Amino acid sequence: MGPMTATLSKPALKIGPYEVDPPVVLAPMAGITNVAFRRLCREYGAGLYVCEMITSRALVERHPTTMQMITFDPDEHPRSMQLYGVDPATMGQAARMIVDEGLADHIDMNFGCPVPKVTRKGGGSALPYKRRLFGEIVRAAVRAAEPAGVPVTVKFRIGIDDEHITYLDAGRIAEDNGAAAVALHGRTAAQRYSGQADWTAITRLKETVRSIPVLGNGDIFSAQDALRMVAETGCDGVVVGRGCLGRPWLFRDLQAAFAGEPIPEGPSLGEVTRVLRRHAELLADHMGEQKGLRDLRKHMAQYLRGFPVGSDLRHRFGLVSSLAELDDLLADLDPDVPFPSDAEGPRGRQGSAGKVVLPEGWLDDPDELCVPTEAEIDHNGG
Incomplete structure (x- = not known):
């Protein structure tokens, strides 16, 4: 440390x-x-x-x-x-x-x-x-x-x-x-x-x-x-x-x-499969099995990142629709594979920079108190 x-x-x-x-x-x-x-x-x-x-x-x-x-x-x-x-x-x-x-x-x-x-x-x-x-x-x-x-x-x-x-x-x-x-x-x-x-x-x-x-x-x-x-x-x-x-x-x-303690080593593939299974279970409890498993799909690539999992298997993970199907796929993974070093680093969306689109005249007066219209729509955080 x-x-x-x-x-x-x-x-x-x-x-x-x-x-x-x-x-x-x-x-x-x-x-x-x-x-x-x-x-x-x-x-x-x-x-x-x-x-x-x-x-x-x-x-x-x-x-x-x-x-x-x-x-x-x-x-x-x-x-x-x-x-x-x-x-x-x-x-x-x-x-x-x-x-x-x-x-x-x-x-x-x-x-x-x-x-x-x-x-x-x-x-x-x-x-x-x-x-x-x-x-x-x-x-x-x-x-x-x-x-x-x-x-x-x-x-x-x-x-x-x-x-x-x-x-x-x-x-x-x-x-x-x-x-x-x-x-x-x-x-x-x-x-x-x-x-x-x-x-x-x-x-x-x-x-x-x-x-x-x-x-x-x-x-x-x-x-x-x-x-x-x-x-x-x-x-x-x-x-x-x-x-x-x-x-x-x-x-x-x-x-x-x-806490000033040693940082644990990254999990083996076997541990990652247990985490993935737990995540699936919690989502199924929250949304119902079908919707929950569909929601889990967006997480698959991040969980498996860097591990030696073939493209066909990755593709099938991305289409999973039930806990039974997930269990079958997880059984095909080698639990002893250690956490890969190339799983470290940036993850999630990165995209590219771009011009910020603003309402007309937005920058004219920073002290204007006018409430923007139609701005409250559902969207991502930041």
């Missing part, structure tokens, strides 16, 4: 009344971080596990899909929900509903999504550019949630692009409006998930935001990456997204790393 252990003397991460130890947060990922996947990850280590992102309007209007997405395990605590919104009034209503109906113990707000269909309407990572509107949205959520002891945290990116950097303003505004913590994904919206995350921005945010924790997000694909981020930036905790795809045991590694 060497000098990395010096970072472990930091005080415990506190999100409002909750101590998060190790200081690790699972980032919401659309179609991924449902109750089944969160449970699988929680079986490997402590931390804060955030449910799939939902829109504040869909929650207030009680869309049936949304109401199913906010399912939590009975022993999941604190229950953490990520809200996306563009309108202070709707965001306040959603936060009040969460408090009044006891739907969650922590609200995370997402201003990080770089998807064109979202930024084109002024939502996601386009929104912090409108400083006053951003502040009003944060304030509305905090005002509704804080009296009940439900902390509100805020996640954002560096900015729209290199010419329109927003993160330091966003951090100060969130802090001034009562956010319990802020998280920075070290990329601009224009970068999407491409290139390398700029961790120096996390350092600068930590120097700027002094009274609440600052979490770092971007390019944590191993426990060593997490320790390095804390050591290099001084951040109070890490947010893990794509790095845990097909490797929920990353949370076991993170727990060991932050």
Whole structure:
């Protein structure tokens, strides 16, 4: 472990009344971080596990899909929900509903999504550019949630692009409006998930935001990456997204790393098949066998990454539709194959950078308070 252990003397991460130890947060990922996947990850280590992102309007209007997405395990605590919104009034209503109906113990707000269909309407990572509107949205959520002891945290990116950097303003505004913590994904919206995350921005945010924790997000694909981020930036905790795809045991590694213990070796193929089977079982419990197994397909390539599994077998894994069929396929794998070194490194979507599509005149006045229309549509986090 060497000098990395010096970072472990930091005080415990506190999100409002909750101590998060190790200081690790699972980032919401659309179609991924449902109750089944969160449970699988929680079986490997402590931390804060955030449910799939939902829109504040869909929650207030009680869309049936949304109401199913906010399912939590009975022993999941604190229950953490990520809200996306563009309108202070709707965001306040959603936060009040969460408090009044006891739907969650922590609200995370997402201003990080770089998807064109979202930024084109002024939502996601386009929104912090409108400083006053951003502040009003944060304030509305905090005002509704804080009296009940439900902390509100805020996640954002560096900015729209290199010419329109927003993160330091966003951090100060969130802090001034009562956010319990802020998280920075070290990329601009224009970068999407491409290139390398700029961790120096996390350092600068930590120097700027002094009274609440600052979490770092971007390019944590191993426990060593997490320790390095804390050591290099001084951040109070890490947010893990794509790095845990097909490797929920990353949370076991993170727990060991932050405790100053040796990081366990990667699992053999036999262990990976057990994890895959457990994931299938949890999804089947949550959605029913057929739908659950269909949902598991998107995880297959990540679980099997780097292992010597023939293309025909990989293809059949990608079409699996029942637990019995999965068991037959898993029986064809050699359990003794050790964890491959080339399974390390970046995983999940990367794509390429691109121009950020914005509403006409969006950049004209950052202090304009006008709520963007039609921006609240379901989409991925960021």
